[in-house]
Amino acid sequence: xxxxxIELDRELLLSANGSESLFLDRMVHTLTNGFTWVxxxxxLFYMVIKNxxxxxxxxxxxxxxxxxxxxxxxxxxEIVKPLVARWRPTHDPQIGTLVDIVDGYxxxxxxxxxxxxxxxMSIAVFFTWLTRCRRxxxxxxxxxxxxxxxxxxxxxxxxxxxxxxxxWGTMVGTGVYFLYNYVxxxxxxxxxLNPSQYTSTSYRREECNWPVAVLVFTxxxxxxxxxxx
Numbered sequence: 538x539x540x541x542x543i544e545l546d547r548e549l550l551l552s553a554n555g556s557e558s559l560f561l562d563r564m565v566h567t568l569t570n571g572f573t574w575v576x577x578x579x580x581l582f583y584m585v586i587k588n589x590x591x592x593x594x595x596x597x598x599x600x601x602x603x604x605x606x607x608x609x610x611x612x613x614x615e616i617v618k619p620l621v622a623r624w625r626p627t628h629d630p631q632i633g634t635l636v637d638i639v640d641g642y643x644x645x646x647x648x649x650x651x652x653x654x655x656x657x658m659s660i661a662v663f664f665t666w667l668t669r670c671r672r673x674x675x676x677x678x679x680x681x682x683x684x685x686x687x688x689x690x691x692x693x694x695x696x697x698x699x700x701x702x703x704x705w706g707t708m709v710g711t712g713v714y715f716l717y718n719y720v721x722x723x724x725x726x727x728x729x730l731n732p733s734q735y736t737s738t739s740y741r742r743e744e745c746n747w748p749v750a751v752l753v754f755t756x757x758x759x760x761x762x763x764x765x766x
Contacts (some may be wrong), residue, residue, distance in 0.1 A: 548696045549581035550626050553689040553696070555637025561690070562639050568654070569687040573755065577680070578640050580751040581664065588740045591696025594724040598667070601717040609709045611654040613702070620721035626692045634679050636692040644693035651694045653715045655682035655709065662710025666718075670745040681706070683756075 556562070567573055589595040625648035626636045661677035668674070685703065688694040694702075735741055 541585060542697070546639055546695045547626070547629070547632050549696045550689060550692070550694075551562060551632065551635060554626065554685075554692040555639060555690060560763050564759055565687045565690045566640055567759045567762060568683060569665050569691060573759065574680075576751050576755060580737055580748040584668075584740070584744050584747055585761075587744050591724050594721045597717055597721050601713050602660065602663060604716075605659040605713050606656055606710055609659040609706050610652045610712070613650055613652045613655055613705070617650060618645075618647040621649045622647055622696075623695075626695055642691055642693070644691075647695050649698050649701070650705060651685065651698045651702035653688050653694075653705035654681070654685045654699045657684045658703045658706030659710040659713070662707050663714050665715040666711065667738065667747055668740040669738045671742060672749055673745045676749040680752055 573621045585595065585598055624630070624633075624646065625644050627633060627638060627643040628646055629636075658681045659677075661674070664677055665674040677708045685694075688697060689699065692694060703706070730739060734743070736745070
């Protein structure tokens with residue numbers, strides 16, 4: 538049974554990995570780079586600054602985001618990957634020669650599970666609980682899934698690595714949010730706000746749209762960059 542799942546994982550990876558398109562190669566290379574998303578991170582920071590006038594609550598919120606990344610990424614890179622020691626597709630003795638390598642990028646030796654998947658999904662889920670803004674939540678989940686797709690396209694993660702990373706990221710994002718909510722609830726003063734302008738957690742909808750706009754702009758920029766280079 539396990540061997541059948543591993544074989545299916547390899548087949549799915551090969552179907553998602555690479556292409557004959559230099560345009561897609563350039564686009565994926567940019568999308569998978571963490572620096573590409575700096576403006577998105579800054580827009581999320583701007584949003585929480587504008588919607589939190591309590592310094593202690595803001596401090597714990599930023600600490601929560603950092604904790605998401607720390608737990609999601611560190612547990613993976615420092616514990617799970619060395620312990621499980623599952624080869625990345627690019628290093629897999631069975632299919633390594635069949636994997637389409639993009640720009641010579643192979644990643645480290647081990648790939649279970651995907652830190653890109655767990656990190657991005659933990660942030661997406663944390664902000665989903667935090668803002669309760671549907672548009673922002675959908676945008677951040679799409680952002681996480683785009684990052685996951687790039688990892689399979691590059692051949693550095695099997696689909697199974699991605700699925701486990703997404704599940705772990707969801708658990709981390711949810712757990713950290715409820716810890717944050719428990720610690721800061723005494724700092725929160727309920728307000729009677731217009732639901733057409735504010736979410737149920739008192740985030741102004743207009744300001745929640747900023748990260749969405751930045752995400753769309755970034756995707757358009759990456760597309761244009763891949764076209765002209």
